[in-house]
Amino acid sequence: MVKKSLLLALNLLMMTSLLGGCTPAKTEETIQSNKNTIEKEKLNEEVLQGNSVEHETENEPAANSMEQNDEESHAENQGEEDAVRQEKTVEGYVLDVEGNTITVDLENPEGRNYSEEGLDHGVKFDITNAEKEVIPTSGYSEDRECRIKTGITVLITYYEENGKNIVTKISTDNDEKEIIVYVSSGEIEEITDKTMKIHVREGDYSGESLVFDTTETSIPEEASVNSTVTVTYYLKENTYYALSFIFDDL
Structure with a gap:
């Protein structure tokens, strides 16, 4: 147990x-x-x-x-x-005015050498909101209105926006320029159906021999080489276009 x-x-x-x-x-x-x-x-x-x-x-x-x-x-x-x-500032000659758009020749701001000068390269400007100013000249008065018209020289300040030339300020003396006409006198060196060559003694281009296009005027049949003549003409694309002839010895 x-x-x-x-x-x-x-x-x-x-x-x-x-x-x-x-x-x-x-x-x-x-x-x-x-x-x-x-x-x-x-x-x-x-x-x-x-x-x-x-x-x-x-x-x-x-x-x-x-x-x-x-x-x-x-x-x-x-x-x-x-x-x-x-902004840029340019000077030019007004070729055309249509509403608030002007076309300007920027290559020659002065009078025309011929009536169509500048039409092939005119530049358009919008003058809708442009400040207009009159340039003082002789006989200037403060209340003269700035008239933008064909035939005047203008000074333009502008900027480019969306392919447009927007003018901020335009100035002019309101003087309308005429076509520039030249006058020269000398002896005839050569005559053809469409030209006359003159050695210039007096006036514009004195001392040079110039060939004149005669398609815009007529030549007296009596005109001959060595005759003394006074010619009125204009210049277009390096060509002298005769407007009239005055012969001293006819």
Whole structure:
């Protein structure tokens, strides 16, 4: 009986020892598992943070590039606008006036050498909102009206916009220019059906020998070489067009 009780006590002690030995092992396993979970969560969090930073870094140059492009575009547009608004000043002869649009010969601002001069290269200007000014001349009075008309010389300040020349200020002395006519006298050197060559002694182009186109006038049949003649003429594209002849010895 004592032996059986002793055996039961021994078995109980062994079971207690076994149970007590298993508890620490289970606790370590749980702690290690918790550590692994925490480290995994930290790793995931670092990965997420890294992706976020990388994403922001990638987007930052793009955003900066867009801002830079906007600034460059604005500067470019401003530069174009300034270029368009840049004013110029020119002088010319008014060939035609139609409403608020004038056509101007910028190559020769003075009187015409012939009636059609400048028509092939006239430049149009819009004077709708232009300030008009009269240039003082002899006999000038302050209440003189600025009359923009064909045949006058004008000083124009303008800028270009949408392919148009917009005038901001136009000035003139209101003096209408006539066709420029020349007069020369000399001896006839040669006569043909359509020309007359004259060595000029007096007047315009004195000392030169000029060939005159005679299609716009008539030559007396008595005219001959060495005759003295006075010719009235105009100049067109380097050709001297005779308007009349006066012979001193006929």
